[in-house]
Amino acid sequence: MKTMMQAAVCTGLETMEIQSVPVPKPGPGEVLVEVKATGLCGSDVDGYVGHHPMIEWPIILGHECSGIIAAVGSGVKEWQPGDAVVVEPFFTCKTCSACKRGQYNLCVDLKIIGHQIPGSLAEYVLAEAGFVHRKPANLSFAEAALSEPVSGALHAVERTGIRLGDQVVVIGCGTIGSLAMQHALNKGAEVMISEPMAFKREAAKNLGVHQVVDPTSESLRDRVQAWTSGVGADCVIEAVGLPETLAETVKLVRRGGTVMLIGWSGQESDAIDLTTVTLDELTLLGTLGFCHDYPTSLKLMGQNKVTVAPLLTHRLPLTQVERGLQMLKNHEAGVWKIAITSEEVV
Ligand SMILES: [Zn+2]
Ligand SMILES: [Zn+2]
Structure with missing residues (x-):
């Protein structure tokens, strides 16, 4: 297992740097995911141009993510290295009144991957084991990453x-x-x-x-x-x-x-x-994110009742995250959803 990884770090106003940073270690109840695809989102652009209330620099952006379990923290029994997954990009406190009611998207201490904590525009990302879901086998990693907006x-x-x-x-x-x-x-x-x-x-x-x-x-x-x-x-x-x-x-x-x-x-x-x-x-x-919606979204996508393929107009490698953010920011013709991925699509 390598100790350093490449990450796309937003270091300031409209400034992305590809940096070499330590691979994070999963704590208790956490998993380390080797990222296969991240969908670029309007909120990533908002963070990049300094208009997102939850995003402060420097930050690794990216929250619409799929990949493969690389390591598990203590107490994690349900996942094994090698499992293909999508990441529901939340960390929650489990103890506030919203969490106790089951409305975990309204947690008073909600932390969103790529907003307040390191995101998935990197080779690896940490996730809560309970917020990781199995990827349907008939979806590409780029398609599966879009289970995030499908769930929203x-x-x-x-x-x-x-x-x-x-x-x-x-x-x-x-x-x-x-x-x-x-x-x-x-x-x-x-x-x-x-x-x-x-x-x-x-x-x-x-x-x-x-x-x-x-x-x-x-x-x-x-x-x-x-x-x-x-x-x-x-x-x-x-x-x-x-x-x-x-x-x-x-x-x-x-x-x-x-x-x-x-x-x-x-x-x-x-x-x-x-x-x-x-x-x-x-x-x-109003609405904020998702709450118990991923299992249904993944079923709908796996059954082809919701299709994201027409949205995925562009695929770029991690080194070109900034190019992708600029394409979205400038509303370039024909650009809808950009996946940052190294995955070969056959
Ligand atoms: Zn998003
Ligand atoms: Zn909470």
Whole structure:
């Protein structure tokens, strides 16, 4: 077992360095994972440009990760070196009231890999043995790494209580929006998605969405009104996080409907019409990460009921993490999800 490893360290504003750092040792209840793939996420870009409230430099970024168990700490019985796994990127305290209620994503001492503790854009990463899940054999490591956003989208959609036949609007066909769309379709909803990028609208159509809207050339509100005979959507899922799209949600939903805010602007206050929330008896929901969602996500992915293959537009080696972050930051044409991986795909 080697003692030093390569890691992509964000050392300051828009500065990534490939450094040689010690391979961490798993403590009690922890496992060491040899990383095979990490999905680059919007939050990695936020950390890189200094806009993420939980990320301070220097930090090894990366939290959407899959790999192979390399070593286990004391007390770990369920994993053996060589097991192929995905990592649910949390460390939790197990003792706070949220942890005791089973809502571990709301732990007062929640630590997220690649946010407050070293991430997976490295050759190895530490994980809690209880937050590691077996990789479905029919998924590549890059696909399996995307169980992280699949789980985040699942957590949000499960919270909405979407029912068979509901008309659901998803704002934004980014990674999370496209996955929330797939979960809503699986629940038997009729789904409309709003997305400015043409190639993502095409991919959404191929994944079975019923309605696509280009918000740069048509009014989403008019389309929703026409589609729902003036009633409004049963549920609106916001997966962008811009002040305008957050505010738009309450104008699209029907009286008594549900709004799920996955996106967030980072501002203390956004211009959402709370009078309408009250007088139309809306249900306004937030979401943070995932909680008991990975097993279901991995089943759905293994059964091909949720597919991430169309999202994976680019694969880069660890040495090119900064290039990948720049591609995402600059919204380069045709770039959707970038996997940092050395895996050969056949
Ligand atoms: Zn992420
Ligand atoms: Zn806790």
